[in-house]
Amino acid sequence: DTAVSQTPKYLVTQMGNDKSIKCEQNLGHDTMYWYKQDSKKFLKIMFSYNNKELIINETVPNRFSPKSPDKAHLNLHINSLELGDSAVYFCASSQDPASDTQYFGPGTRLTVL
Amino acid sequence: GENVEQHPSTLSVQEGDSAVIKCTYSDSASNYFPWYKQELGKGPQLIIDIRSNVGEKKDQRIAVTLNKTAKHFSLHITETQPEDSAVYFCAEGESGSARQLTFGSGTQLTVLP
Numbered sequence: 001d002t003a004v005s006q007t008p009k010y011l012v013t014q015m016g017n018d019k020s021i022k023c024e025q026n027l028g029h030d031t032m033y034w035y036k037q038d039s040k041k042f043l044k045i046m047f048s049y050n051n052k053e054l055i056i057n058e059t060v061p062n063r064f065s066p067k068s069p070d071k072a073h074l075n076l077h078i079n080s081l082e083l084g085d086s087a088v089y090f091c092a093s094s095q096d097p098a099s100d101t102q103y104f105g106p107g108t109r110l111t112v113l
Numbered sequence: 114g115e116n117v118e119q120h121p122s123t124l125s126v127q128e129g130d131s132a133v134i135k136c137t138y139s140d141s142a143s144n145y146f147p148w149y150k151q152e153l154g155k156g157p158q159l160i161i162d163i164r165s166n167v168g169e170k171k172d173q174r175i176a177v178t179l180n181k182t183a184k185h186f187s188l189h190i191t192e193t194q195p196e197d198s199a200v201y202f203c204a205e206g207e208s209g210s211a212r213q214l215t216f217g218s219g220t221q222l223t224v225l226p
Binding site: 004007033040042043045048053055090091095097101102104105106107 | 147202209216219221
Protein backbone atom coordinates (compact mmCIF):
# COMPACT_ATOMS: atom_id res chain seq x y z
CA ASP A 1 0.00 0.00 0.00
CA THR A 2 1.28 3.44 -0.95
CA ALA A 3 1.90 5.57 2.13
CA VAL A 4 1.56 8.97 0.45
CA SER A 5 -0.14 9.19 -2.92
CA GLN A 6 -0.64 12.11 -5.29
CA THR A 7 -2.76 12.58 -8.37
CA PRO A 8 -2.18 13.35 -11.11
CA LYS A 9 1.44 12.40 -11.77
CA TYR A 10 1.63 14.74 -14.76
CA LEU A 11 -0.37 17.91 -15.35
CA VAL A 12 -0.05 20.02 -18.49
CA THR A 13 -2.17 23.15 -18.71
CA GLN A 14 -2.44 26.60 -20.19
CA MET A 15 -1.48 29.84 -18.48
CA GLY A 16 -4.38 31.38 -16.61
CA ASN A 17 -6.13 28.11 -15.81
CA ASP A 18 -7.02 26.87 -12.33
CA LYS A 19 -5.90 23.39 -11.31
CA SER A 20 -5.79 21.10 -8.28
CA ILE A 21 -3.43 18.37 -7.13
CA LYS A 22 -4.71 15.79 -4.66
CA CYS A 23 -2.76 14.15 -1.85
CA GLU A 24 -3.68 11.36 0.52
CA GLN A 25 -1.69 9.67 3.30
CA ASN A 26 -2.62 6.42 5.05
CA LEU A 27 -0.01 6.67 7.80
CA GLY A 28 -2.21 8.34 10.38
CA HIS A 29 0.12 11.32 10.54
CA ASP A 30 -0.96 14.62 12.01
CA THR A 31 1.01 16.91 9.71
CA MET A 32 1.04 17.22 5.92
CA TYR A 33 3.10 19.40 3.63
CA TRP A 34 3.41 20.70 0.12
CA TYR A 35 6.84 21.28 -1.42
CA LYS A 36 7.82 22.79 -4.75
CA GLN A 37 10.94 21.45 -6.47
CA ASP A 38 12.34 23.60 -9.25
CA SER A 39 14.55 22.59 -12.16
CA LYS A 40 17.65 22.93 -9.97
CA LYS A 41 16.20 20.35 -7.56
CA PHE A 42 15.85 22.83 -4.71
CA LEU A 43 13.06 21.72 -2.32
CA LYS A 44 11.04 24.68 -1.12
CA ILE A 45 8.35 24.18 1.49
CA MET A 46 5.09 25.87 0.60
CA PHE A 47 2.72 24.82 3.37
CA SER A 48 2.69 22.85 6.56
CA TYR A 49 -0.70 21.84 7.92
CA ASN A 50 -2.15 19.86 10.79
CA ASN A 51 -5.56 19.84 12.33
CA LYS A 52 -4.65 22.82 14.41
CA GLU A 53 -2.53 25.10 12.32
CA LEU A 54 -1.69 26.12 8.79
CA ILE A 55 1.79 27.51 8.30
CA ILE A 56 2.30 29.30 5.03
CA ASN A 57 5.69 30.12 3.60
CA GLU A 58 5.48 33.89 3.16
CA THR A 59 6.99 33.72 -0.31
CA VAL A 60 4.16 31.58 -1.69
CA PRO A 61 1.72 33.60 -3.82
CA ASN A 62 -1.85 33.65 -2.60
CA ARG A 63 -2.86 31.98 -5.88
CA PHE A 64 -1.83 28.78 -4.09
CA SER A 65 -4.13 27.46 -1.40
CA PRO A 66 -4.19 24.16 0.51
CA LYS A 67 -7.49 22.52 1.31
CA SER A 68 -7.82 19.70 3.83
CA PRO A 69 -11.17 17.89 3.84
CA ASP A 70 -9.89 15.58 6.58
CA LYS A 71 -6.70 14.59 8.37
CA ALA A 72 -5.63 12.17 5.64
CA HIS A 73 -5.94 14.58 2.72
CA LEU A 74 -4.29 17.86 1.77
CA ASN A 75 -5.08 19.11 -1.71
CA LEU A 76 -3.32 21.97 -3.45
CA HIS A 77 -5.33 24.46 -5.48
CA ILE A 78 -3.64 26.83 -7.86
CA ASN A 79 -5.46 29.75 -9.47
CA SER A 80 -4.42 31.73 -12.54
CA LEU A 81 -1.46 29.51 -13.38
CA GLU A 82 1.72 31.22 -14.56
CA LEU A 83 4.72 29.94 -16.52
CA GLY A 84 6.86 30.13 -13.37
CA ASP A 85 4.60 27.67 -11.62
CA SER A 86 6.03 24.87 -13.75
CA ALA A 87 7.80 22.52 -11.35
CA VAL A 88 7.43 19.21 -9.53
CA TYR A 89 5.15 19.43 -6.51
CA PHE A 90 5.56 16.97 -3.66
CA CYS A 91 3.16 16.18 -0.89
CA ALA A 92 4.59 14.77 2.34
CA SER A 93 3.46 13.81 5.81
CA SER A 94 4.98 13.26 9.24
CA GLN A 95 3.93 12.87 12.82
CA ASP A 96 6.07 15.66 14.25
CA PRO A 97 6.79 18.63 11.98
CA ALA A 98 10.28 19.39 13.24
CA SER A 99 11.95 16.13 14.13
CA ASP A 100 10.30 13.18 12.54
CA THR A 101 10.64 11.33 9.24
CA GLN A 102 8.78 12.97 6.41
CA TYR A 103 7.24 10.57 3.91
CA PHE A 104 7.04 12.00 0.41
CA GLY A 105 4.62 11.23 -2.36
CA PRO A 106 5.83 10.44 -5.88
CA GLY A 107 5.40 14.03 -7.08
CA THR A 108 3.28 15.82 -9.66
CA ARG A 109 5.06 17.37 -12.60
CA LEU A 110 3.19 20.54 -13.54
CA THR A 111 3.90 22.13 -16.90
CA VAL A 112 2.31 25.48 -17.69
CA LEU A 113 2.28 26.40 -21.38
CA GLY B 114 17.35 26.73 2.60
CA GLU B 115 18.64 29.76 4.39
CA ASN B 116 19.42 27.78 7.55
CA VAL B 117 21.52 25.06 5.98
CA GLU B 118 24.22 25.03 3.31
CA GLN B 119 25.12 21.87 1.42
CA HIS B 120 28.28 21.07 -0.56
CA PRO B 121 29.15 19.99 -3.15
CA SER B 122 26.27 20.47 -5.55
CA THR B 123 27.57 17.69 -7.80
CA LEU B 124 29.86 14.78 -7.00
CA SER B 125 31.19 12.02 -9.25
CA VAL B 126 33.03 9.01 -7.86
CA GLN B 127 34.23 5.70 -9.22
CA GLU B 128 32.34 2.61 -8.16
CA GLY B 129 33.83 1.29 -4.96
CA ASP B 130 35.17 4.65 -3.80
CA SER B 131 33.74 6.68 -0.93
CA ALA B 132 31.55 9.77 -1.20
CA VAL B 133 31.22 12.55 1.37
CA ILE B 134 28.61 15.31 1.40
CA LYS B 135 28.76 18.13 3.94
CA CYS B 136 26.20 20.49 5.42
CA THR B 137 26.53 23.44 7.74
CA TYR B 138 23.75 25.06 9.73
CA SER B 139 23.39 28.28 11.66
CA ASP B 140 20.80 27.71 14.40
CA SER B 141 22.43 26.39 17.57
CA ALA B 142 19.03 25.10 18.73
CA SER B 143 18.88 22.59 15.85
CA ASN B 144 19.00 19.04 17.15
CA TYR B 145 17.70 16.80 14.37
CA PHE B 146 19.63 16.16 11.15
CA PRO B 147 18.17 13.78 8.56
CA TRP B 148 19.47 12.83 5.13
CA TYR B 149 17.16 12.08 2.20
CA LYS B 150 17.88 10.31 -1.08
CA GLN B 151 15.89 11.20 -4.18
CA GLU B 152 16.08 8.82 -7.10
CA LEU B 153 15.12 9.96 -10.57
CA GLY B 154 11.37 10.44 -10.93
CA LYS B 155 10.63 9.73 -7.27
CA GLY B 156 10.08 11.63 -4.06
CA PRO B 157 12.85 12.01 -1.45
CA GLN B 158 13.20 9.15 1.02
CA LEU B 159 14.88 9.19 4.43
CA ILE B 160 18.07 7.11 4.50
CA ILE B 161 19.58 8.04 7.86
CA ASP B 162 19.22 10.64 10.57
CA ILE B 163 21.11 11.76 13.64
CA ARG B 164 20.11 13.63 16.75
CA SER B 165 22.35 15.95 18.69
CA ASN B 166 22.95 13.56 21.54
CA VAL B 167 25.24 11.42 19.36
CA GLY B 168 28.24 12.25 17.20
CA GLU B 169 28.07 9.43 14.67
CA LYS B 170 25.58 6.90 13.38
CA LYS B 171 26.12 4.04 10.93
CA ASP B 172 23.83 1.89 8.83
CA GLN B 173 25.74 -0.57 6.66
CA ARG B 174 27.58 1.51 4.01
CA ILE B 175 26.09 4.80 5.15
CA ALA B 176 27.24 6.91 8.08
CA VAL B 177 26.49 10.39 9.34
CA THR B 178 28.72 12.46 11.59
CA LEU B 179 27.75 15.53 13.58
CA ASN B 180 29.93 18.27 15.00
CA LYS B 181 27.68 20.50 17.09
CA THR B 182 30.45 22.87 18.05
CA ALA B 183 31.29 23.63 14.45
CA LYS B 184 27.63 23.31 13.38
CA HIS B 185 28.24 20.87 10.55
CA PHE B 186 27.24 17.33 9.72
CA SER B 187 28.27 14.99 6.93
CA LEU B 188 27.02 11.96 5.01
CA HIS B 189 29.56 9.26 4.22
CA ILE B 190 28.86 6.50 1.71
CA THR B 191 31.49 3.77 1.44
CA GLU B 192 31.96 1.20 -1.32
CA THR B 193 29.70 3.16 -3.61
CA GLN B 194 27.57 1.33 -6.15
CA PRO B 195 25.78 2.58 -9.29
CA GLU B 196 22.45 2.41 -7.46
CA ASP B 197 23.74 5.03 -5.03
CA SER B 198 23.49 7.56 -7.88
CA ALA B 199 20.79 10.04 -6.85
CA VAL B 200 20.25 13.49 -5.39
CA TYR B 201 20.96 13.65 -1.66
CA PHE B 202 19.48 16.29 0.64
CA CYS B 203 20.50 17.16 4.15
CA ALA B 204 18.01 18.83 6.47
CA GLU B 205 17.90 20.29 9.95
CA GLY B 206 15.15 20.75 12.51
CA GLU B 207 14.47 21.43 16.16
CA SER B 208 12.53 18.84 18.09
CA GLY B 209 9.60 20.26 20.02
CA SER B 210 9.53 23.56 18.17
CA ALA B 211 7.08 24.89 15.62
CA ARG B 212 9.92 25.50 13.18
CA GLN B 213 9.71 23.27 10.15
CA LEU B 214 12.43 21.08 8.74
CA THR B 215 14.75 23.02 6.41
CA PHE B 216 16.37 21.23 3.49
CA GLY B 217 19.75 21.84 1.92
CA SER B 218 20.09 22.56 -1.79
CA GLY B 219 20.91 18.97 -2.74
CA THR B 220 23.92 17.05 -4.10
CA GLN B 221 23.75 15.12 -7.35
CA LEU B 222 25.88 12.03 -6.76
CA THR B 223 26.97 10.02 -9.79
CA VAL B 224 28.72 6.69 -9.29
CA LEU B 225 30.66 5.76 -12.40
CA PRO B 226 30.92 2.04 -13.22
